[in-house]
Amino acid sequence: PNEQFEPDPSKKNLVILGTGWGAVSLLKKLDTENYNVIVISPRNYFLFTPLLPSCTTGTVEHRSIMEPIRSITRHKRAAVKFYEAEATKIDPERKTVMIDDCSDVQGASNKTEVSYDMLVVSVGAENATFGISGVRENSCFLKEIEDAQRIRKKIMDCVETATFKDQSPEEVERLLHMVVVGGGPTGVEFAGELQDFFDQDIKKWVPEISDKFKVTLIEALPNVLPSFSKQLIEYTESTFKEEKITIKTKTAVKKVTDKTVEAEATxxxxxxTIEVMPYGLLVWATGNALRPVVKDLMSQIPAQKDSRRGLAVNEYLVVQGTKDIWATGDCAVAGYAPTAQVASQEGAFLARLFNTMAKSEAIENTIHDLSSKLNLQPGNAGEVAVQIETNEKKLRRIKDLKPFHYTHQGSLAYIGSERAVADVSWFNGNFATGGGLTYLFWRSAYLSMCFSTRNRVLVVLDWLKSKAFGRDVSRE
Ligand code: FAD
Ligand code: NAD
Known part of the structure; x- marks a missing residue:
């Protein structure tokens, strides 16, 4: 474990915003001895998002996929400072970040400013609602741990309320209608997990609702999982049919009220035609939108004026129009999909870049010192010149860092009833697979990607627990 954080005035302040995939993969590989590293995020943990849909039904418990940021920083060679706060404004002129402690407990100091020499923006994205009326007030999103907890609670609340004395048949039907909007991987995985929960557990515990529970997935495009291959889209759609999940494609939701979803079907x-669907639970998974702090930063940089989806970056992930701001993950536009795979490769690239920058700066300083020696001690000129040349060679080798290059390892998604789909790249080829074996592959792949051994053990225990005893249906 490292010592207490003591900013060293001879080192640059490297401020990292976020504790998600991009930020944490940067932190993991960064040599923190080279900088005064400060991490700022409203969340004091890393969240393993690929297993978040499993948390909504209790297949996996939420703490099993969280890793405290301190357990990451305390193993670093030099101490890292963490502030649990939201960055509310970045000032690229003054090189400062305004931060706000937005937690429930606030001290006398809760809003302040942090100065940076180098800044990494890795704040991820918000949920897109496209300004559709009623979405924010009435639906659950699926991005954060609290979202999964809220959904889990609401599923059981709907079930219990549906079985309340004298409930009318229409009301029972409404309460047990679970609507998912957005047929991307988030919506599909959640719908699959929810149907599993019903088929494997709820049905047994509350048999009186067994023919009334219904899951509907609504997607505006002609098919679900648009980023997967045609074969896997068909496989997913036919599996959903078997699982009795209704898919409504070419159907765009236009309005949401507290009890109904209004959609336009083509x-x-x-x-x-306009269809009005009463619902008990509504999960909104229509992708990403910009966070306010990112939008605000973009508005201050003229070179960002044509960028819509996030901070446009160059091939070294430097935010276009700036010199000392980098961006990774869902808030950056580098030409790749907003996935954990991309964010973590970008974070690791930045760690290599920053380690290299520090090393080359150290060598440049050595060369500078040697050059002054050359002038002061002409007697040793030969020896010093050799040392300068060796250092210059070293510098050239180090400075030859190639731009960021993304290696796609494939896409995986769970689709319920112990089946998964995978588009995997293998030896420069691609192959698509779906089914039970793919499910085992999905489980082992996600397990190996988990952050720590502790997370891995907890997830395996959760899987065993829910298989042996069923998922817990108590409403927290
Ligand atoms: P995030 O991981 O979202 O992290 C953003 C961080 O910034 C968080 O710590 C947040 O608290 C912090 N933050 C937010 N606002 C501020 C602020 N104002 N100031 C400071 N910090 C802030 N991708 C895959 O490749 N495979 C998958 O299987 C997969 N499954 C997914 C399942 C779900 C349910 C979801 C929602 C996403 C999934 N993704 C998956 C996508 C993946 O999670 C994202 O692409 C990834 O999290 C992006 O990483 P990031 O670091 O940009 O953002
Ligand atoms: P997404 O952007 O992939 O999909 C959102 C879907 O919602 C789109 O297909 C869109 O057509 C649809 N939609 C938008 N507005 C609508 C409306 N009004 N009515 C009906 N449908 C509407 O979003 P996501 O699934 O949250 O994924 C976000 C990112 O995270 C993606 O890059 C995805 O690849 C990644 N992710 C990956 C995995 C995985 O690999 N297993 C899992 C989850 C998320």
Whole structure:
């Protein structure tokens, strides 16, 4: 374990915003001895998002996929400072970040400013709602741990309320209608997990609702999982049919109220009809939108004026129009999909870049010192010149860092009833697979990607526990 954080005035202040995939993979590989490293995030833990859909039903418990940021920073060679706060404004002129302690407990100091020499923006994204009325007030998102907890509670609340004395049949039908909007991987994985929960557990515990529980997945495009291959889309859609999940494609939600979803469906003849669906639980998974702090930063940089989806970065992940701000992950536009795979490779690249920058600066200083020696001690000129040349060679080798290059390892998604789909790149080829074996592959791949051994053990125990005893249906 390292000592207490003591900022060294001879080192640069490296401020990292976020504790998600991009930030944590940077932190893991960064040599913290080279900088005064300060991490700022409203969340004092890393969240393993690929297993978040499993948390909504209790297949996996939430703490099993969280890793405290302190357990990451305390193993670093030099201490790292962590502030649990939200960055509210970045000032690229003054090189400062305004931060706000937005937690429930606030001290006398809760808003302040942090100065940086180098800044990494890794704040991820918000949930897109496209300004559709009623979405924010009435639906659950699925991005953070609290979202998963809220969904888990609401599923059981709907079930218990549906079985309340004298509930009318229409109300029972509404309460047990679980609607998922967005047929991307988040929506599909959640729908699969939810149907599993019902088939494997709820049905046994509350048999009176067994023919009334219904899951509907709504997608605006002609098919779900648009980023997967055609074969896997068909496999997913047919599996959902078997699982009795209704898929409504070419159906775009236009309005949400506290009890209904209003959607515009386009028929095969191109005719549009409005459908009103009563629901008990509504999960909104229509992708990403910009966070306010990112939007605000973009508005201050003229070179970002044409960027819509996030901070446009160059091939070294430097935010276009700036010199000392880098961005990774969902808030950066580097030409890749907003995935954990991309964010973590970008974070690791920045760690290599920063380690290299520090090393080359140290060598440049040595060369500078040697050059002054050369002038002061002409007697040793030969020996010093050799040393200068060796250092210059070293410097050239180090400075030859190639730009960021993303290696796609494939896409994986769980689709329920112990089946998964995978588009995997293998020896420069691609192959698509779906089914039970893919599910085992999905489980082992996600397990190996888990942050720590502790996380891995907890996840395996959760899987065993829910298999042996069923998922816990108590409403927290
Ligand atoms: P995040 O991981 O979201 O981290 C952002 C961090 O910034 C968080 O710590 C947050 O608290 C912090 N933050 C937010 N606002 C501020 C602020 N104002 N100031 C400071 N800090 C702030 N991708 C895959 O490749 N494979 C998968 O299987 C997969 N499954 C997913 C399942 C779900 C349910 C979801 C929602 C996403 C999934 N993804 C998956 C996508 C993946 O999670 C994201 O692409 C990834 O998290 C992006 O990393 P990031 O570091 O940019 O952002
Ligand atoms: P997404 O952007 O992939 O999908 C959102 C879907 O919602 C789109 O298909 C869109 O057409 C649909 N939609 C938008 N507005 C709608 C409306 N009004 N009515 C009906 N449908 C509407 O979003 P996501 O699934 O949250 O994924 C976000 C990112 O995270 C993606 O890059 C994804 O690859 C990644 N992710 C990956 C995994 C995985 O690999 N297993 C899991 C989850 C997320």
């Amino acid at each position: 028929g095969p003849d191109g005719k549009k």
